[in-house]
Amino acid sequence: MEQQQSTNETSLTKQGIVSSEISDFLISPSGAQVRVSDLGGKTVGLYFAANWYPQCQSFTPILADVYAQINKQVPKFEIVFVSSDEDQISFEEFYLTMPWLAIPFSDLQAKKSLTKRFRIEGIPSLVILDPSGVPIQTEGVDLIYKYGIQAFPFTPARVSELEDEEKAKHASQTLEKLLSSHGRDYLINQIGEQVPVLELVGKTVGLYFSASCPPCEKFTPRLAAVYRSLKQKNESFEIIFISIDRDKSGYLKCFQSMPWVALPFEDETTKSLLKYFNIQGIPTLIIIGPDGKTVTREGRNLVNLHLEMAYPFTEAQILLLQERLDEEAKSYPRSFHHIGHRHILNLVSASSGGGPFICCECDEQGSGWAYQCIDCGYEIHPKCVKELDMDDDEDNTVRTEDQLRA
Ligand SMILES: [Zn+2]
């Protein structure tokens, strides 16, 4: 569809950019002026980013690495930085970290019109133009995160090839393939001992992507309680901590609070797992079944919703729990005056205006049944509701209307 569009109204040759949108030249890291026509024959990425935005700061080195690798033998991929920086100094500071071209900071008109033309709503954003200047991808950032250098030349054909490979990989996935690499076939436990990956084969396994950050520190104790309770019941369940901490002290601090095993710190498998599962944020809990295939990526949400009842996280189990929740919800009050919000909250379900949300009370993810103030965008788990003036609030559960009146 994008291609079709580009052949008529948005048809875009590089000469088109230069004459109508960019004054006349781009700048290079050495300060030299480069004509847009010099980009001829290369795939070009328009990189919309800004110094002040952390996501841009973390994506830029990844993009720089891919850029260097693609251009190792023959230069065939060029990037043009389109800055949303607030002033010349921030622009220069950020541009120092980039090995590619840029639109001069002073060329406000060019930046504005490109942002408008490609309907850029968030940064970082990477729009790819093929060697003839036709835009072929707007999701360049995702593609780089997911496939790295493999994504080149970003054509729809290349992307669908990669998606097919991905599907095949997931279909032949095993726990050993996921976790063992370069001769390491073990994980480590709390006291630093090696635990063979083979010991985990045949179990339900949670891959817990985490680091020392507030949302993880909040979720880990909850997950640990679920884990301990399942272990007590002798369930065949294990969790593996996959740390994306930047430093070892963060990793050790996290691991100390966990009763399960871990991948060694900075093991190269971490990077490939992040890519393979396309991890976008933490904490994330991915559940692998006894056959080594992925059961669900929603482990965190399911643990929040159902605690140990979520085990073994299979579709059948979740459906069962869902039905039970729906049944229970019949006795929930339709509306509630929660202690933490000044308006009356209304009961919603996924089919009646609810949807995935972050609970304003416990900061955890939720979906399905919730209490909501639609005007304020305030939404909480039913289990997090606290009645105004409740004195014996031992379990935070919702009272029925009769109880409320009593
Ligand atoms: Zn909550």
Ligand SMILES: [Zn+2]
């Ligand atoms: Zn409100």
